[in-house]
Amino acid sequence: MFPESLIELTALICETADRELPSRFGCHSGSRKADGSLVTEADIVVQAALFDALKQRWPDTDVLGEEMDESAQQRAMHHSDTGLWVLDPLDGTTNFSNGVPYYAVSAALLRNGVIEQGVVYDPNRKECFAAARKQGAWLNGERLQHGCSAPPLAQGVALIDLKRLPKDLACRLASNPPYKSQRSFGAVALDWAWLAAGRFQVYLHGRQKLWDYAAGCLILEEAGGCAVTLEGKPVFAPTLQPRSAAAALDPAAFQQWIDWLGITRG
Missing domain, CATH: 3.40.190.80 (D-Maltodextrin-Binding Protein; domain 2)
Incomplete structure (x- = not known):
């Protein structure tokens, strides 16, 4: 059975991505970070929206996002014992900005040095992958289970x-x-x-x-x-x-x- 603890989180991630990303897909405007990677308006907007939504729902859990500056990320890591959301607001930014439909939004809950929950949402295919530690993994609510043997x-x-x-x-x-x-x-x-x-x-x-x-x-x-x-x-x-x-x-x-x-x- 899909854990109740993931229901709100997956809904929040999916709703935010579906609201903010489609209208910005294929937009080339952006800037380069210090490491040379691309950051676009979509990265910034989705991160801000998820920050607000997560803090409103779980006010005692800190948030770390890819688009934060490094000093803020380091400070957030110090709170991982009380719970820390780790976000990639737009995984695959280069694909997204060039109109390649392979990108996602991801979020993980880190506590006491352990990942407790994880969500990866692909807005193009409406595929939401999710997992809770020691409870299983799911794709759109259907359990992912290793079954058939892989080829050599x-x-x-x-x-x-x-x-x-x-x-x-x-x-x-x-x-x-x-x-x-x-x-x-x-x-x-x-x-x-x-x-x-x-x-x-x-x-x-x-x-x-x-x-x-x-x-x-x-x-x-x-x-x-x-x-x-x-x-x-x-x-x-x-x-x-x-x-x-x-x-x-x-x-x-x-x-x-x-x-x-x-x-x-x-």
């Missing part, structure tokens, strides 16, 4: 972000890939959610921020999937430092994948 790695589809990988690993994948086919879509939170739904078999990313992966990695975990960093550590850590991720929904496929990558779980 050599026959699988991989979602790989080559840009942020160590150069030697990126070259190895480009010259001698262990999988049949490869994709890269450009929206990290939605990548995690699609992996949890079984839409590809293995995943690899070299550098993603807390708001990119917090909701998605919980959704994958609750769907039965596995993930580690390139160093063999758990992907989630209550930090603003970027994390790498190697993941799969099927445990056997995951083991084949990390064996090929040379990752030893710590």
